[in-house]
Amino acid sequence: MHDKPPLGYHYLWDIHNCQEQTILKVDNVTMLLDEICTTYSLTVLKKSSNQFAPHGATAIYLLAESHLSIHTWPENNYVALDLFSCVPLKTVEELESLFRKHLGNGIKIKEQYIERR
Amino acid sequence: MHDKPPLGYHYLWDIHNCQEQTILKVDNVTMLLDEICTTYSLTVLKKSSNQFAPHGATAIYLLAESHLSIHTWPENNYVALDLFSCVPLKTVEELESLFRKHLGNGIKIKEQYIERR
Numbered sequence A, B: 001m002h003d004k005p006p007l008g009y010h011y012l013w014d015i016h017n018c019q020e021q022t023i024l025k026v027d028n029v030t031m032l033l034d035e036i037c038t039t040y041s042l043t044v045l046k047k048s049s050n051q052f053a054p055h056g057a058t059a060i061y062l063l064a065e066s067h068l069s070i071h072t073w074p075e076n077n078y079v080a081l082d083l084f085s086c087v088p089l090k091t092v093e094e095l096e097s098l099f100r101k102h103l104g105n106g107i108k109i110k111e112q113y114i115e116r117r
Helices: A026-039 A093-103 B026-039 B093-103
Strands: A008-016 A044-051 A057-063 A066-073 A078-085 A108-116 B008-016 B044-051 B057-063 B066-073 B078-085 B108-116
Touching: A008 A093, A008 B108, A026 A044, A026 A057, A026 A066, A026 A093, A044 B044, A044 B057, A057 B044, A057 B057, A057 B066, A066 B057, A066 B066, A078 B078, A108 B008, B008 B093, B026 B044, B026 B057, B026 B066, B026 B093
Parallel strands: none
Antiparallel strands: A008 A078, A008 A108, A044 A057, A057 A066, A066 A078, B008 B078, B008 B108, B044 B057, B057 B066, B066 B078
16 A cells, blocks of 8 residues: 555556558657657657667657657567656557557557556 | 567666755766666667756666666655666676665665566
8 A cells, every 4th residue: 555646657568460561660650659749748858769770669758757668679560668657647548549540450459557656 | 478588678676765966966867877888788879868847857768778767756765767678687686786876875676577578
């Protein structure tokens, strides 16, 4: 039992069956991050990204609320996405449709949520 | 049961009783990140950090291996540190002494480890 709210709300998504051609390119995954930030009114202070060779991408956004990160493994059709926020998401329902829009309609999403305190 | 190794090795540390004056300043916490990267031969590709007002700091390193992030709550003497790596740490024993050196000898460390797959 905790008598105080957590300091950080950490959402971890492991997403499978992503479209390989989409998650190959860092520009595609930053479009997903941008839309998450817009949808959830997250304030982006700094963006950092890298296109790996021969494949894979990383993008990390430093937020006023903490951070948002994505790493892709195109050869495994897999994406690891994390949101660490000092405020909880009111709803995660819109996220699934955002994920499907940007990563493919056939994705499988595993979500974990960890209270950081 | 999994027949394949994880794609990501994610270490989450919640550290309490940190020295407030130390974790106020982003330059102090980046020194910790720098030393972690040196000690564990992690390849830093991009550094991103922010000093919050009135207090608090965030630093995120984009690594060849994935990412390393830190967020501080000086008013709570609390730090949240994450290492997401595509290779496992051979040992985490040096980390405790690094944490004590940079955050104070009286810290309390809670570690979680999540296989990302």
